[in-house]
Amino acid sequence: MAVFIVRRSIGLIAVLFAITVLTFLIFFATPGVDPTRALAGRNPTPETVAAIKHQFGLDRSLPVQYLLMMKRLFISRDLVSYGNQALKVVPAITSAAPVTFSLVLGAAVIWVVFAILTGVLAVILKGTIFDPLLMILALIGISMPVFWLGEVANLVTQDRLHNTFLFHWVPPLGYTPLTSNPWQWFLHLVIPWITLSVLYIGFYARVLRANLLDVENEDYVRTARAKGLSERRVLLKHMLRTSLITFVSLFGLDFGVLVGGGALLTEVVFGLPGVGKLTYDSLVKLDLPVIMATVIYGAFFITIANALVDIVYARLDPRIRPA
């Protein structure tokens, strides 16, 4: 097990390293990745351009530039954005991360609760019209582009029905930190939470239902039934518990992806200054340092989540260890 964990960790570091190199190369293959335009103005003297390039180490060879960037990103942590010299990359991410985290955490709570409810309900109602109905609803949830759903939510809550009793409480787009005003924090995030969770409710409900139906035929479930346990106990205690293993590992991966910046579209649509939005803004401006940092940040969470899920799985199921 220890060897497995160590090997997985080494793999993780290797992947992260490769990602930094790859990201660096992708963007250095791009013309115009250059802070001089944002700083030098319309008609700079060659001296000014050279000074700016030197300041960013752009007059060095590519490997040196890469090392410089990594040093400023991880060791001295004073890497600044090409777009705005006051934007320090590391603090920008650490200040954006709580926003993303708030968004994802709230959405996760909603999606877990509703997915379990929907999934279990579908199994209970199996054979009635409600099971396929719930599953179609879940499919619709999966089929909706999240940015579009967000737009429609904005249309309804910010404009069309904003002045009715239904949505007059909806605050303008944006974000209020939990620490400064918990109630406003909550209000600002309710609509984004729901929007983001719709897809996952649909997906997880379907996965859960399929799993529940799978385990229904397992011997231990039959045994439990044969013992005369109530249907509810069988479902909740025996079936749900097993099915949740898949559920939880999927959750780990998705949570990692979302915290790592995967909620980009939701953040962009709702103007939430999280990591996804930071990434998007920097991509639009080809702001290499910020892109590097956010991509590494995102990859970090995804790889960690992958590794954790692998390790947890290996604990639960030794068969996959050699893989």
Place this chain on the structure above:
Amino acid sequence: MGGGTAIKPREGMDFVRRSVFLGVSTMLVVALVAGCGGGGKKSSKTTGATPSAGAKGGTLITRANAAPSGSPDPQVNYTLQEWQFLIITHDGLVAFKRVGGAEGTKLVPDLATAIPTPTDNGLTYKFTLRSGIKFSNGKTVTPQDVKYTFERLFKIGTSPNAGTWYNAIKGGDACVKTPKTCDLSQGIVINGNDITFHLAKPDPEFLFQIALPFAFVLPSGTPNKQLNIPPAGTGPYKWVQYAPNKQMMITRNPNFKVWNKDAQPEGLPDSIVQKFGLSVEAEVTQVENGQTDWIANADSIPSDRLNELSSKYASQVHINPLLATWYFAFNTRIPPFNNLKARQAVNYATDRSSLVKIYGGPKLAIPTCQVLPPNMPGYKPYCPYTVNPGSGKWTGPDMAKAQQLVAASGTKGMAVKVNSDTTDVDKAFGTYFVGLLNKLGYKATPQFLSNDIQYPFIQNSKNKVPFAFSDWFADYPAASDFLNILLGCGSFHPNSNSSPNIAEFCNKGIQAKMDNAATVGVKNVQQANGIWTQVDKEVTDQAPWVAMFNPKLLDFVSKRVKGFQWSPQWYFLLDQASVK
């Protein structure tokens, strides 16, 4: 005279091309004041120069999609977005008059007691520093601070115009070469409260340059590296927050006392904040709902909402004309548009009213055929490329003539890439011209580039862009700013990303006239303007561009904003608006 700062009232990202500053002679400034005033009256809701004394207090909440690009350092930043804050937190020796309307282009003494008359053939400017003015950190402003400020401008190494403007000061060129050891003792001589600037060469634009934030006085000892928030200044406000992914904020400077209300009046709101991060659509909704007071000009209001704004929120909308021309530049050196007839054909065919519609309608833009915008010294309406030429006004496209010219040019069937950027409106222009060129018999395809990349790309002759969108905002009213910079032989630099003559246009005869106008202009502005009028006409006949229109700027403020004032130099004067 001085002129508009230049931020295209759209997005903040590519401010560079908008931030065009060129000095002009004082006489030209006077001319502008007249012109601008005239222009201002025509426009429906141009704010007058009379400030309504609003109530003090409250917070003016403004919004922008993103923080001003570049650096927050006042000696490095080059955006109107930040300058609108800097002018009320800092002062230079002289300043543009802080009032709305044409008066706003006048220079008035600020930290200096008076505007000096240059002596020594324009090489010496002697200022006297007002005494008793304090920085927001409590220190008193001294002449040493002024010298320190100018030395810092070079020492910082990355100030955009240190090497193009301020190097006029004696010793400046050496400072550009070796910023670390910059010493301006030769150029700035202090004697008591007197500060004498010695220039290495005469520079009629010097006073304007020192009225801009690059030259705003900072306390001695301010570190010679880029700051993450502007340091202490002398204005009625001081910087308290600069978080580029959140907001920037200024509040009252307790050490401020009015010394010249023309240069630096007291501000009305207690604090002014600019929040970042929302899309412009959301910003408009916020202003409508009273959650935001004003949208920074860096964000352009979607044209689709203009109707809603002008009907439902008419009293909150302010429209002012800009000294700007939007155009598509032909590459005059590669086929098919190295052919004059082909260029003229496209000019005849262009339905400028369609383009105006894309931009936001006739109230936001006026069709044009020529290079110079209205109100510019030397401007005389001239439009040969219309159905009924003669009036100087564009009235409609002449398709028949266009087709005839294309046929005559022998360029029919040639492939043309229509280059524009990815902003919605600019993209629409590109799409329009693709359709038009195809109609004329070319094989046109669009090429839309990210805003950050398009401008340097189209400047570089290496990229061989045949037809590209661009625009130009005057920073002050000088015909040379348009004609010489955009179409002069000297501003074409082959294979350079910084070659503002996108058309690669160089006509020896016209160039000689431009050079002549510049020389004459030092002595006789009137005569020079006459030459510029002729140059404008000749250039227009050569058709290096399809000039599309001259835009106006729309500001949308919340209901509670009282006393909106609009200066041609600084646009909306934030501190003069009341939110109480």
Place this chain on the structure above:
Amino acid sequence: MSVDGGTPLVEVDSLKKYFPIRKGLLSREVARVHAVDDVTFSVREGETLGLVGESGCGKSTLGRTIVRLLDPTSGDVKFRGRSIAKLGRRGLRPLRREMQIVFQDPYASLNPRKRVGSIIAAPLQIHGVGDRDERKKQVRALLATVGLSPEHYNRFPHEFSGGQRQRIGVARALALRPKLIVADEPVSALDVSIQSQMLNLLDDLQEEFQLTYIFIAHDLGVVRHVSDRIAVMYLGKLVELSPAEELYERPIMPYTEALLSAVPIPDPDLSDQRERIVLQGDVPSPINPPSGCRFHPRCRYMTDICVQVEPPLVDYGNGHLAACHHPLNVDKETLDRARVSERHTPAAADEHAKPEDPSGASQPVPTPDIQRSSVVRRIVDYSKRPEEQT
């Protein structure tokens, strides 16, 4: 049971096949599975060599290494006198026509996504035999040869029973008219009732196509009737090699003795009479094989020498080879002639060659008196299709 007829078709010389076991961070090789460890024997043309041993003894690995499905670790395999151990893919190609393999599992050995016709035609196609129609004709003929209907051409394997599938496997092996067929437990996955059909089929095919068989099985009962000679393997080693009848009558190696005692005998009297030798313990790990004689931990004749010295394969005459310190059923004379090792004098061997209970060892193990294949043939006629019989 001609032992000496014909020239050697296959010669296996000191063949070794080890599988590395990798572990740890750097995937270092920490151990090796000694699947086939220094095996030498030869197979004459036209004969059937039975290869017997418990599961895991390396017999399948040996079979696969001979047809070069596996690369030998060391040693040599010669086919018609030509070394093929080091041949590359390309060099092996022509040899593939000469030697084929029939697999144990009729379910896994047929591609479930391919039709029977194309499965059998594949070797023809690979070696560019004939054109499409010709191949089709050949395949139909082959189907008939193995007792299937040519109409089965377009069916998928899952439509067949195990026995039928194995026939398909045989047909595929025969398609190229090979000289050698390694039959890797071809009947062990089949019902007992089908097994004899299969054996008879193989027997007939041998005559018809002049085949040489290496017939792998895990019990001696099956191979007895088809083999001319039988090789016994234990933990990767060849421990006994003998003409078939001789092996059954006079096993030398105690391990063979134990295997033989497990062969079922139809006659209940004889069966009762016989002593059943139950081997103690499990087969030791081939990763760390026991020292000396590999069989020693389970051998009832075990002495110190078995632990210390590995017995060589010694010819006891009549083509009967065995590797044992305590040979059974060997008279002193023979023993004298065949020196097992320096330390192993005939006297010493004889002295110690007494089991705790010598009764079972001193006299030949009674074996059923069944003539090779003839009885089996009488039981069923393979040419009838199995469906018709069941």
Place this chain on the structure above:
Amino acid sequence: MIQQGGGALGIGEIPIGPTWQTNYFIGADAQGRDVMARVLYGGRASLEIGIGSALICCGIALVLALLAGFFRGPIDALLSRLMDLIWAFPVYLLAISLATVLLTKPNGLQWGFVHVDPSSLWVPTAIIALVYVPYVFRPVRGQVLSVREKEYVEAAIAQGASNGRLMFGEILPNVITTVIVMLPLMIATTVLTESALSFLSIGVQPPKASWGTIIDDGQSLLYTRPWVAIAPGIMIVLTVLSLNVLGDGVRDALDPRAKLRMRG
């Protein structure tokens, strides 16, 4: 495409809203173009990219998985690590990064004789195909690894079959079902991804349109002419929903036990 003088725009002018008639059924966009017509044409691009990228993705993944699973050893290690790398990128981040780079090569890409214009539909198609390769690669490689151990593969080796024949003749037919089952779900995913990229202006480039770009256009018209954004969204939902239902059906028919992790 330009409706000259058709679309009234700007201050004091009324945009065309839904007419619910043949022309401008659901109104015009900011440039006066009939949204319904654009939605219908946009659907073509969306589906072309969706189907194209799913096919390319599955094709590449299949070939790579065959190579990795068949040859194992260093080839497998290399390919698997590469897939890990792609997998470790957040899908949208990788797609956005690639799209940004490709779209900012103003003159397109030039590989030998192949010239890809940045406005070509191939750019988003290739990008989307690439980012989803690991999603198909992983399960298929696992299958190849297990199929490769099957005796029928050994039998083919014993017959002297070439590697190509082994991979494509013996192994491929046994793993293709997985891919076929995944395909509709992949298309659903790629259609969603295309719309997201186009929504972020880095997918389909004008003047071509896809549902995503129309939603992007409609974003700025959301409060004034919501149909510009709503209509293409509904089309996406319907398309993806049908593909998901189809995918479920195919899965039930071919591979009742396959549980695929597909995501939009």
